[in-house]
Amino acid sequence: MKKLQSYVQGEWFESSASGVLLRNAVNGDAVAEISSDGLDFADIRNYARDAGGPALRKFTFHQRALKLKELAKYLMERKELFYELSKATGATRTDSWIDIEGGISTLFIYSGKGRREMPNSNVYLDGPQEIISRDGTFTAQHIYTPIQGVAIQINAFNFPCWGMLEKLAPQLLAGVPVIVKPASQTAFLTELMVKHIIESGILPEGSLQLVCGSTGDLLKHVDCQDAVSFTGSASTGLMLKQQPAIIQNATRFFMEADSLNCSILGSDVQPGSVEFDLYVKEVAREMTAKAGQKCTAIRRAIVPANLMEAVGDALKARLAKIAVGDPDVEGVRMGALAGLDQRRDVEERLELLSQQCEKVFGDFGTGSSLSVMGENTENGAFISPVLLAYNGAANDPDSAIHNVEAFGPVSTLIPYENDDDAIAIAAMGKGSLVGSVITADPNVARNIVLGCAAYHGRMVVINEACAKESTGHGSPLAHLVHGGPGRAGGCEEMGGIRGVKHYMQRTAVQGSPDMLSAITNTWITGAKRNVDGIHPFKKTFEILSVGDALITEKRVITIEDIEAFAELSGDTFYAHMDKAAAQRNPFFEDRVAHGYFLVSMAAGLFVWPDEGPVLANYGLDNLRFSAPVYAGDELQVQFTCKQKVNRDTEEYGEVRWDTTIINQDSEVVANYDVLTLVAKA
Ligand code: NAP
16 A cells, blocks of 8 residues: 655655555545654754755745746646546546646746745845934834744645645745645645655755654644644644644744635626626535535525525526536536545534525435446545525524534525625624625625625625636635635735745834845935946946935926926926916915926936946836925936846846935925836846
8 A cells, every 4th residue: 555755854754654544535445545653843843944944045035936936837747647646536627727727826926926026135125114213314124034944834635736835835935944734635646746846856955845644743843933824624723723832932823724605696686687697606616616625615605585596496407417426527527525534524514504404405414316427436425515595593693504614515595684684694604714795786895895804804796797707706816815814714825925924024123224225235215325426327237236326417497397398298287387376276386397397307317328238217116296396496316226136037137216306405306216127247
């Protein structure tokens, strides 16, 4: 019998102890044994900290991001191997696509975001400089740096690839080594993927370790520099969160738990409308994708009381067309649960739910009439989709429908009377990962979303206009926050760069502008400028230094300038053109120069006109006009290299220039960042 291996301290390890037997979800055949007996968890954790952490932290955010892309390509080229093995988890090709390609795509997305939204350095600035002294000699900047321990992933069985990769991407991008502990049931697929990741040699040694089997005493060895990222049931999560070492060391603990997600059919929607059909399709899809084993699946379908029957009938018709069976058989639309234990669990919970519900569709338990497509499926973990309809008191937060998660193809229809009632019922889930509303009415959308948002990590509004491109109720995206309050765990993951910050420490750094510039490698207002007489536009990317500056000639603004700019741009707003009207305006004493003229005029003062290393100006950031400019004012520009972002794969880098326009009284009239591309030598 194949025994799953762990990858620890640079080697593959196979336990000599007999392990737990894992079975194929479709036919019940033994797939592998799993055990982590014999592993020394303190050593594993220390190896991550001592070998993986320093190796990862040597790289900049961009270099790590490029590694994620390389890894994503490597895995994508081998995806069919993962699809093949994924069948043993009971997944159809579509289910596996979510897990495998959906997982790999998070690596691609984090790679792109890391290079676009993070600097090519080791320190990430959080927000702007804070002004905390009158003369500006003592200032402050918040920074993020990677935590120096390890990120421990404890994952659920339902997404053996995605569950690992969606966490791995932000963790590695942050610069933190990872120990992955997949759920035993489907760990064979995670093991295969990790084998390929290690074989690729793309990640520095120590940055990824895999534990197949129990985590032993690993959580006794964590400290304040570690993070535990748990996905699974609320009961396991709560137990782990209370481990003494985690509490004593305030170890970061992220919990993504179960959730009784709801989807609300808007009160405006009538049978026969596009939105009605969209609702039925969405609920049926969420019930049956991955055989309902999705933490984001719609468990509670909240519908107007007068439409309970119509929605029930439409869903019944749709679910009747779902063929259940071996995913390898043509025409099968829903595969098996991950194992017989899971089926038992779902059936027990269905019993609880059924006490206050009527069965609208489906069959379960002994004597179930489910017909399963495929040979040799008697020992498979198949179950019918089951749709229930709540027939208890509508507003009972203690009811099983608001408390019991049947982690399978199960959903309950719940009636509501009006928007407020729907919002109150949604909140009875006590915190969910996602909620959706299907409506054609913007007022309904606004009421429901604002009424429900505090209880949800994500909300989806679906109508005809977005249906075609909608990613649907149940798809977490790497760009968006995944997680929810309360029962859902009270944490977040992904959400683009937000998810990277979970693995970094935010520190407020105070000091003089020069010190902060040196620490952050970013010019901070008040820091020295290097005015060496060489126009900074003549310097190639490598030669240019943060702080290199140009103090330009001065220019007096005339009334002719204002008129010429009005003529050229067509902007004849009264405050530029009519003295009396301008004076009636509370902000101006006279005809005021156009702000956009100032920006254009400033470029006229600071550019070096000849061909040189500066290739293009691709935008402005943070533009503010802070004082009016009138004819007769004399302006000057302070133009300072603020930040350089090397593009490792390009012939140029990005340079951000602080641009400050001052008047004859040294008063700042405008400030902004000019963004340019500058050629390398
Ligand atoms: P689970 O039984 O709570 O297990 C989750 C993970 O915890 C598994 O890796 C499990 O390992 C591990 N574990 C269990 N006891 C442990 C212990 N004493 N020490 C260390 N690790 C321990 O959940 P599951 O059955 O795998 O997953 C289904 C649940 O996960 C559902 O409730 C679902 O809603 C939730 N889920 C949530 C999300 C989300 O993003 N919020 C995503 C997917 C699933 P073993 O398998 O080896 O026991």
